[in-house]
Amino acid sequence: MNRTPRPRPTLEEVAARAGVGRGTASRVINGGEKVSERARQAVEDAIAELGYVPNANARALVTRRTDAVALVIAESEERVFGEPFFAGIIRGIGAALGDAGRQLVLLLAQASERRGALDEYLTRQHVDGVLLLSLHDDDELPDRIRAHGLPVVVGGRANENVTSGFVDVDNVQGAGLAVAHLVDRGRARIATIAGPADMVAGSSRFQGYAAALAAAGREVDERLVERGDFGQESGAAAMRALLDREPAVDAVFCANDLMALGALQTLREAGRQVPEEVAVVGFEDAPVALSAHPPLTTVHQSPEQMGREMVALLLETMTDPEADRPGRMLPTYLVVRDSS
Amino acid sequence: MNRTPRPRPTLEEVAARAGVGRGTASRVINGGEKVSERARQAVEDAIAELGYVPNANARALVTRRTDAVALVIAESEERVFGEPFFAGIIRGIGAALGDAGRQLVLLLAQASERRGALDEYLTRQHVDGVLLLSLHDDDELPDRIRAHGLPVVVGGRANENVTSGFVDVDNVQGAGLAVAHLVDRGRARIATIAGPADMVAGSSRFQGYAAALAAAGREVDERLVERGDFGQESGAAAMRALLDREPAVDAVFCANDLMALGALQTLREAGRQVPEEVAVVGFEDAPVALSAHPPLTTVHQSPEQMGREMVALLLETMTDPEADRPGRMLPTYLVVRDSS
DNA sequence: ATCGGATGTGGGAGCGTTCCCACCGCTCAC
DNA sequence: GTGAGCGGTGGGAACGCTCCCACATCCGAT
Incomplete structure (x- = not known):
């Protein structure tokens, strides 16, 4: 018809x-x-x-605004659709943008060969601002975008010296909470399974671990430190290494829940009781933490709130691009369950 | 600076x-x-x-095209980011669009209150065409979009009488494959855990089950039919019901892998050997199928190919909107593992 | 010489909006 | 009676691009 x-x-x-x-x-x-x-x-x-x-194009041509904001996720589809973290943050972002009368446009920065197209899209006045989600190392994307005069807010810094507005979880504080808790519980040899040193989430959680030990009058013992890549398997391997090297370990703070799960698995195989013999604490409070055996004590972070915060910061930047806005650190809190 | x-x-x-x-x-x-x-x-x-x-707006104003295509996913963030199916289909879509020099714009049709904003976005000449992903019942979204003269392709029909171009897996054929396989294996009492009757994936897989039985000269025995909601727990419950009612059951075709996982769980708890005593076959070939115990025999579908096919159909529709294009059914094949 | 056809080139018109200014008709104060 | 002020209105100009037509140039064929 x-x-x-x-x-x-x-x-x-x-x-x-x-x-x-x-x-x-x-x-x-x-x-x-x-x-x-x-x-x-x-x-x-x-x-x-x-x-x-x-016609939005005609309107945008004269008003120079589109009322749309892009969320760029620079990860593979696998990771994006694997980690519940993204679901939460997107829900937060979507809700906050909706409240502000703006449309969320999601762009996946998949293969690097397609980066050019992404760049063009962002640059050609399709959106008024950009939210960038990427936990990766040295990405020049934010700078390239800003060079075109587009406001950008980054979620989760890639490295310490980000120039742009960012929102991140206070990793140092969160890790400190976890370790202080273990100290309180009277644990004597508190190990850590840290994340990659070249990611902020890795290095600063380790930093928090060290700080909390110092606050308790202890020092970091290198024999109690292992590194993983945030994957479950790496957590299991790290735990095996720790047990080998230091059988007397009675607590371990893992830089994320997945590695904690791996540690739990290794401990089970080694016949160590959790939490009686070894206490385990994670970071993230992912859904899996709740269904672990035993349910995992972990540092809670709220991806949804992080999303809202990113939007708030972006909107501010859009209304006044000049002001130098500091990054925002979100507080965390400890959820005590049965693994500690 | x-x-x-x-x-x-x-x-x-x-x-x-x-x-x-x-x-x-x-x-x-x-x-x-x-x-x-x-x-x-x-x-x-x-x-x-x-x-x-x-300036893309100025250009679009005169050319009346934007070289962008929207992918609308009408599901909650939870579901979208839970099912690996979406990751696959998005990869396929992104790749195909990239090859065609078009940008993929992802829109989540979350809360229905935000539907208005979505409608506006699509309608106001931001994109040249729309891909719609929703397995839901009676959504008027496709019709509304088309009313504005925007080409639409739906992935996975919501009901039998879709009017628009669509791409779907050939559910009947796939289910037939699975059941024929069980017949070949000499199974006598082949049950099914079907999906919701009001979803195409539910009803047509059941239809394939019935057809394959008929082809083998058998009839559907109502005592061997249970329904679930595609969730793992519902699969477990359905399997319990089947065992209670018909202890002699020696095979079960589940309308998706997650329900098959639930069935596996129930069978393990009931002490039934898989596949010796009961054979289990799923549908989807999700990653979990491989890591199940035992690895699950299942009907393989390729979300990635489905995505590519959707894009192909959309591009055709965009160049010639008049032609009446039939929907496309993608073939499936059986992956035999250890559960049958 | 003359012409016809490539091959390049400049710029007017127009896409569908918003912005803004000029202007209209009233009312009210003086 | 005059003028200031206000609610309400119409339409020109401009946003930055593509399309297309007119035109200028140069070549080889007649």
């Missing part, structure tokens, strides 16, 4: 039909001030009859 | 700098035919010096 889709009506046509000028019609559409009730009604009727929809 | 971000250069400025006309500059940018080497060089230099980037 309707084989010939007549061209979309323009504002001019709406105005003509309503018997008013183009200006008045425009005013009605844009929350019009100073329009008589009579004119407003006529325009609204005309819009309904014609099925008029404004 | 650069506190006053001078306005973006326009095409006119590029042309002036290169000492050519606006038309020539435009020609260079758009894969220009009929441009002298000299002019091309001058324009390219000017572009580089000025850091010129075309």
Whole structure:
């Protein structure tokens, strides 16, 4: 049906039909001030009859804004759709943008060969701002984007010296919480399975571990430190190494839940009781933490709140690009379950 | 630095700098035919010096195309980021669109209250076409979109009588494969744990089950039919019901892998050997199928291919919106592992 | 010489908006 | 009665691009 889709009506046509000028019609559409009730009604009727929809391109051309914000995720589909962290943060972002009357546009920065296309898309005035999610090392994407005058907010810094606005979890504080808890529980030899040193989440959680030990008057014992890659298997391997080297270990703080799961697995295989003989604490409070055996004590972070915070920061930057805004650190808290 | 971000250069400025006309500059940018080497060089230099980037809105305003395609996923973040199916299909779509020089824009149709905003976005000439992913029942979204003259392709029909172009897995054929396999293995009492009757994936897989039994000269025995909701727990419950009612059951075809996992769990608890006493076959070939105990025999479908196919269909529709294009059914094949 | 056809080129028109200014008709104060 | 002020209105200009037509140039064929 309707084989010939007549061209979309323009504002001019709406105005003509309503018997008013183009200006008045425009005013009605844009929350019009100073329009008589009579004119407003006529325009609204005309819009309904014609099925008029404004052309966003024409509008953006003159207003220089699109009311859309891009969320760029620089990870493989596998990771994005694997970690529940992303679901949470996207929910937060979507909700906050919706409240602000803006549309969320999600872009995956998959293969690096496609990076060019992404760049173009962002640069060509399709969106008013960019949220960037990537826990990766030295990505020049944020700088490239900003070079084009687009506001950017990064979620989870890639390295310590980010120049742009960012929102991140306070990793140092969170790790400190976890370790202080283990100290409180009277644990004597508190080990850690740290994350990669070249990721902020890795290095700063280790930093928090060291700080909390220092606060308790202890020192970091290299024999009690192992590193993993945030994967479960690496956690298991690290735990084996720790047990070999230091059988007397009675607690371990893992830089994320997945590695904690691996540690739990190794401990089970080694016949060590958790938490009686060895206490285990994770970081993230991912859903798996709850269903682990035993349920995992872990540092809770809220991806949803992180998303909201990113949006808030971006909106501020958009209204006043000049102000130097500091990054935002989100607090964490400890969820004590049965593994400690 | 650069506190006053001078306005973006326009095409006119590029042309002036290169000492050519606006038309020539435009020609260079758009894969220009009929441009002298000299002019091309001058324009390219000017572009580089000025850091010129075309304004997509201005371009779209006159060309009436944006070279962007939206992928709308009408599911909760939880589901989207839970099922690996989505990761696969998005990879396929992204790759295919990239090959076609188009940008993928992902939109989540989360809370229904936000549906209005989504509608607007799609309608206002931001994208040239829409891919819709939703396995839900009676969604009017596709029709609304099409009413605005936007080409749409739906992935996985919601119901039998879809009017739009769609791409779906051939569920009937796949289920038939699975059941025929069980018949071949000499199974006598082949049960099924079907999906919801109001989803195509549910009803047509059941249909395939019935057809394969008929082909083997058997009839559907209502006592061997249970229904689940595609969740693991529902599969476990259904299996319990089957065992209670018909202890002699020696095979079960599950409408998806997750329910098969649940069934496996129940069988283990009931002390039944798989596959010796009871054979289990799933549908989907999700990653979990491989890591199940025992590894699950299942019907393989390729979400990635489905994504590519959706894009192909959409591109065709975009070049010729008139032609009535039939939906596309993708074939499946059986992956035999240790559970049958 | 003259012409016809490539090959390049410049720039006007127009895409559908918003912005803004000029202007209209009233009312109210003086 | 005059003028200031206000609610309301119409439409020109501009946003930055592509399209297309007119035109200028140069070549080889007649």
